[in-house]
Amino acid sequence: MHPVRKQRLYLVLFLVAFSSIAIGLVVYGLRGNINLFFPPAEVAAGKAPLGQSIRVGGMVVDGSIQRSEHNLEVRFELTDYAATVPVIYEGILPDLFDEGQGAVASGQLNADGVLVASEVLAKHDENYMPPEVAEALERSGASPGGNSK
């Protein structure tokens, strides 16, 4: 290889390496802010700010959904299997919101540690399968949404 070209090759490699390190450090420094939501364990540990809008994400606890008979108010609990956060929400839930499925609720924590949510989003996992396969899995005792985060 021609020495001039070799020099330019090193320059290109340096450019890519240097910008990777620079942006890597920025992203590392901001890592807490890049997370879309707090897991319930961090809320329980007091890491989530009070009196400020936050998002909490986790799995909806089985059997925890309680709907009001008079209005659209719904209560449920979010868990990451280390801690749970109770949520109150008034409004229409997405179709895929269900017990045992992921959800992200945004709102403020009140004095009792309950998240008063203004928005609830369903979090879909990476499992895709036909209904028959899901039924067969259910019959054999394995959960179809087993390894989701």
Add this chain to the structure above:
Amino acid sequence: MWTFFHKLGSPPWLYAISGSILKYLLPATLLALGVGMVWGLLFTPPDFRQGDSYRIIYIHVPAAAVALAGYYVMATAGAISLIWKMKMADIAMQCCAPIGAALTFVALVTGSIWGKPTWGTWWVWDARITSMLILLFLYLGVIALYEAYDNKAAAARACAVLSLVGTVNIPIIYKSVDWWYSLHQPASIKFTGESSIHPSMLYPLLLMIAAFYALFACALLLRMRAEILDRERRTGWVRKLLEADAV
């Protein structure tokens, strides 16, 4: 190996070889796209939770995958253009940008359309979606930067540097769903271990991904050929080509 590499720098040779590649690649691409689309949209089972709305995966995932891969093609062409000052590499880099921008845009729009019924929102500032939006701006930035210069050599140098710096974003997009808590789900197709998408849905998806790669190659070659003719319009070989066509 080096002779082949240096031949790539010759416009008439590249024009001729791309013509003979396209003669087979273009029909194969259209066939694969057609078969994959019909298979994916009509002959796959619905998903157990999402029903039919998951079928957007057959456009969304291939577009997003090729948008990421296309960026590496653009950055590699940029590196070659910086090191060897090869005009054909400039053209390749410049032609990648609009195709990549279009694919990124398709991925963002289809994701948004899927997000509304699935998540309950059109848009959320999570790591995957935001980094994908940055990718769109990088592609648009390369296009804008190229147009900002009158001198093509200076434009190519500036664009090459921008596209090389932007490569940092590609692993960030790819790993964003694993590194941070995001609303976007992790990858269903796994290179190691069993994919978490049922084979009956996976095979048409893999076909569509292959078809989109081929579509990218076709679009890139077609654009490059047009650009080569435009830049070389005053040379003898283009005149000869046109005269041969006219007869």
